[in-house]
Amino acid sequence: MLAALVAAFAPASASPSATDDRVIDNVTGRASSSFTATKALTRVFENADGTTYEFPTNTVTVSASETENLRGRQRITISWTGAQPSGGRASNPYGEKGLQQEYPVVILQCRGRDDASLPPEKQVRPETCWTASVAQRSQIARSEAEATWTHDRLATPADKERVSGMVPFPTKETCPTADQDPFFTRLTPFVASSGKTFKTYEACDSTRMAPEAAVDAAFPPAEIAAFTDSDGAGSVEYEVRSDVENESLGCNHKVECSIVVIPINGLSCDKPAEPATIADSACRKGGRFAPGSSNFSNEGVDQAVSPALWWSASNWANRFSIPVTFGLPPDTCDILDPRPPTGFYGSELLAQASLQWSPAYCLDKKRFKFQHNQMSDEAGWNLMESGGGAAAIVSSKHQRRGDDPVGYAPTAVTGFSIGYVIDRPDNAGEFTDLRLNARLIAKLMTQSYLGSDLGRGHPGIGDNPLGIMNDPEFIALNPGLSQISQEAGAALLSLSNSSDVIEQLTDYIAHDNAAMDFVNGKPDRWGMKVNPSYKKIKLPRTEWPLLDDFIPETENECRQNNPAVYFTQLAAPVTALRKIAEALLDGWPNVQTRCEVDLGTGGYKLGRVDRQSFGARFMLGVVSLGDVERYGLRSASLETSSGDYVAPSDESLAAAVALAKQEKDDEPFVLDQGEVRKSGKAYPGTMIVYTAAKLASLPAEDAAKVAQFIRVATTEGQRTGTGNGELPAGFLPIKKSGVTAKLYDEAQRVAAAVEKQAPTPTAAPSSDTPPPDGGGGTTVTSVPSSAPSADLPSVAPTATASAAPTESPATEPVAMPETQAVSSDLGGRLLPGLLVLGLLGVALASAVRFFVQPPPGPRP
């Protein structure tokens, strides 16, 4: 009764081999839970008369999705129920930014295990728990009202001293600010592990912290003071760190660690003095923020219920220790390996697989050193065709510019998704089942939402909703969300350059009648109209252009000084899918409408808006399925046939692969979005990633490497897992049987064709073999629009004219567009119009004169 703790640890349900007997959906990466424990937590006050007062008990159950064979930066889901509802939500709950909250659930990674039978250095204690900042560990020079830990009912007498935490206490030289009578200080030092030796960091200021600790570092903290909703439940994706990411914490396959979950339930307080001191009453405080409220202005909170004292005895006693083990570190390539890497260039869709695959190449002496250089599909394709890259990584058919045939070997099945991060109103947690249809996506891409009042002046669409959250169509589909407008609700963060992803996404829109009606100018039934700048835009297309030119008129001096196309600032596309994934992860829209005084120049400047606060996030972006799994993002379900919404999963990707057809050998499979719609089960964002390589004139050495890559990638590379050479989550494995069999067969066939290489007529002196057609004088291979003036032969200047008639090369240094006056439709049509009018007049006069028989009448 004293501690009022009933520990009821349920046995961890994880099986010894984490992957064998569990069914894991590789696309969604979901596995069954493997840790659950329940504890009853009660806050107790000791009264002056010796009696106790007990608060109602919270019976908390904590679960973790995975606990074994973890790797660095893996995200595991930690969820709980039954906790005290949190209040005063911080805009960012991570690291020191999450301290100003009440009743959160503190989650930390610590070295050691909660097992009294272990030697002391292998046991988990506050000193082995990692935090990135001093403020999360130590309380330095606090007034009495902020020294509530000195009245913790479970604290030892030593811990109730004015200065405590280390024996002996650090000297003035080491910690100059720590011991300042009459202020209170509590240190929670950190004990770093480096193999067998341990080093203690006093944690009294930022110079006395472990090397990995920093505030506002590039590598954000993982430890979190997470929010419990008003039902007492909550969940986070917690990123674990191995000794590679955090050497001082030092968790690896030999050093056992724990994830410590501490639901802050309020300090239990000891017997108060008579009369009660200021500290006595501070210890008894119960919070100033209502459950579910937010604290975005970062106001002070009641220390007794804040996460800052997680180490204090009564908080620490409430901990759940989730034992975790780390897998063997993957073997890695030697930096001094003299083999030069062979670069494959192209699609970012394969990025996460490439990361896991490449060590399996460099570690094997029989293989080559594989490198995937991420760039746009088109740029990678061009490099492959020009001989700059051995192969291209693409996911649709590309225009061939050379004569050499190109084979497409299916290498992976993955795709894109519309990733999102949306918080439900009143801090009720994240929204997890977003549904979108093609028209809603078309509305976002055509910049048809207004963003804010600034957009209302846009000609033709001034009555449209400000953001998707205000669109009745969206609200009907996703009820219960906040309808407070945000500029980010007018944008789908997407790619600025050409990409096969954009092509498929716009093809999905193109096959939806409602969406195309909207794009072509028909208002939806709530009266929303397409932005006239995008009306009748041709779809599908590989690059999404920024077509709007509306600059709002405003009284705002800053915007007057920085006239910018408002809708372009809202859309603000970026160059890489990874950037979109990171923006979603940070809840930081790329909306560039912030206008503020520039301290440097005294003028005004535009910039990116602030990060969104936890609890008020709303952001959408186009992401790769590999990144979705890597970063733990959420994917929207997309509408296929009317009313069917399909999310990416093994099943829905397989259903799409089953629909994909190949017209002839060597070519890519085509996924007809019309059939996807009909099927109702296939995921529209499914994409097959190909290794595209030349089937002729590829140097034999490169040909062998490409063939090897295709064979390895489609066999060993399709085993799911997190190890070297294995297929990460977010990809559907290609197998010899089942729906992916056709991909497997085609890959093997193309591999053979690449290896064989079509015979070439002549042996060239250079490494590049001439194409069979060596005849023509000017075989243009690489630039399609090589002669810009060819479009207008009749008006071209003389040099072009002289070049035109002959096949043979002509002197043509100039291919600049012709200088001409700014075009004017009126000017262009007025004169010929008048001429035509005159002509018609003449014709009419003649007709009247000659055809119309004058009425018979008396001649003069």
Next chain:
Amino acid sequence: MTTRKVRLGLGTLAVITASTVALLGAPATAVDRGGAADPELSRAAYAQIEGTGSTWSELIVQQWIADVDSNGMKVVYTGGGSSKGRKDFAQNSTDFAISEIPYQGVDEQGNADTSNGREYAYLPIVAGGTAFTYQLKIGDQLVRNLRLSGETITKIFTNQITNWNDPAIAADNNGRAFPSLPITPVVRSDGSGTTAQFTTWMDKEYPSLWRAFYGKAGLTSYYPREGRAVGQAGSDQVMNTIAGFAGNGTIGYVEYSYPVNKDYPVVKVLNKGGYFVEPTDYNVAVALTKAKINQDKSSPLYLTQILDEVYRHPDPRAYPISSYSYMVIPTGATDQRMTTAKRQTLADFMYYSLCAGQTKAGPYGYSPLPLNLVKAGFEQIAKLKTADPAVDLTDRDVTQCNNPTFDGKNLANNLLAETAPQPAACDKAGEGPCGTETGTNTPSTDDGSATPEVTVETPGAPTPGTDPGTGVPAPPDGGAPAVDPDTGEVVVAAGTTTGEQAPDFAAPTELASGRPVDTSTFGWVAALLLVALVLLPGVMVSSFRRRAKASPR
């Protein structure tokens, strides 16, 4: 595109062959590391390093980070701008920073811009050209071959030239005039190394123009936007603004990789050799052979780049506004954030970046660092070992370097200078302009014979026996004309073209007839007139007859 890559490939091949030979001679290097008794001890122990800074170089740094992942190195880099990078490093929040400019002592806002006592060294990591990308349309067509002198560019960005029809712009384009359209400069609104590089160049080369505009001497990371100019945060946004539908008439400055990524044109800038050149990897690399590291320890700019001679390099291939980005690494023996494992990661990440990592600089729109800068880089890496003797730098040096710009076995041999193509004759001031498109990451050159692809395309070319790697220039006026690799069209070399070009530029204003709308409308009018011409006389005649018949009545 092929041209360069293949030659590059051959260059690399030579290095590979050489290093393979070296390996056979000394097999201990690789084998010892892999074959030791305890495999865990034999591997370099790495710990994750993190940094912030430049967006100018971010595109390639992120690729390097992906590359070294297979070596077990974990690197986190989040960009945010050079100014932020330097500040985070000074506050001990990061293990390294990437910046285009050194610590300034005091920044524009009067705040301290120092390392706050943290010991550091500057280490060049990648070179590139600050490119001027623009949208200028004539009718419906995007101009893709604009040329500008440094002075014209400076006047544009200091609001002295404000219309595309300015005679100075026409003069740069050999008399080719552009339509009357206001110029909208697009500048960076955030603290940017790109801005710093651009303003450094203006301050050095056109001080009277720049200083009058800025109000003082020196560079700035925050562009003093004025007049029509618009400010945008980040290189992506500058690109979006220029390439957008409303972007006609805009011009902005970004690292070359951004327009290359977007397939958007860039200005060919006049160099001291008298040629207008694009910031391709070759042109930047040639220019940077003149870069110097400040070795004056008393200077506050100790160990930073001195680019004066780069700006004025007389080589016809040199792109004047070339510079490099560098990493700020902690060199203190007692640095609070450093451990042996972190220093090892820094050293090996840089070893990869300076050597093999440079091979992909070209495809990404950057330029491989030339020998002098790689050497300077290795000198800085050595300071990590000075700080901590446990750092292993064995075999990590210039001779083991898989860098495409030089042959690690014969350091005196500058592969780059040999392989960089000479500019096309029509790129010369007073000639051309060339019709070749910019922003395609392809050199504009007459060096047809250096291009295996071209030898294929032109059976008549006299080069089948020539080693493609040596880059023999095309004969100026032989039986075999050089082929422009972009257009596939034959370019007649200098000396023979001027006469033929002249009439083209004598009348650059035969304008209105070129409007497509005219062509079609007048076509219809002509057709109608023709019909009328054929039909009317007959109609008249028959009608007259009819009337004649009727008249007796």
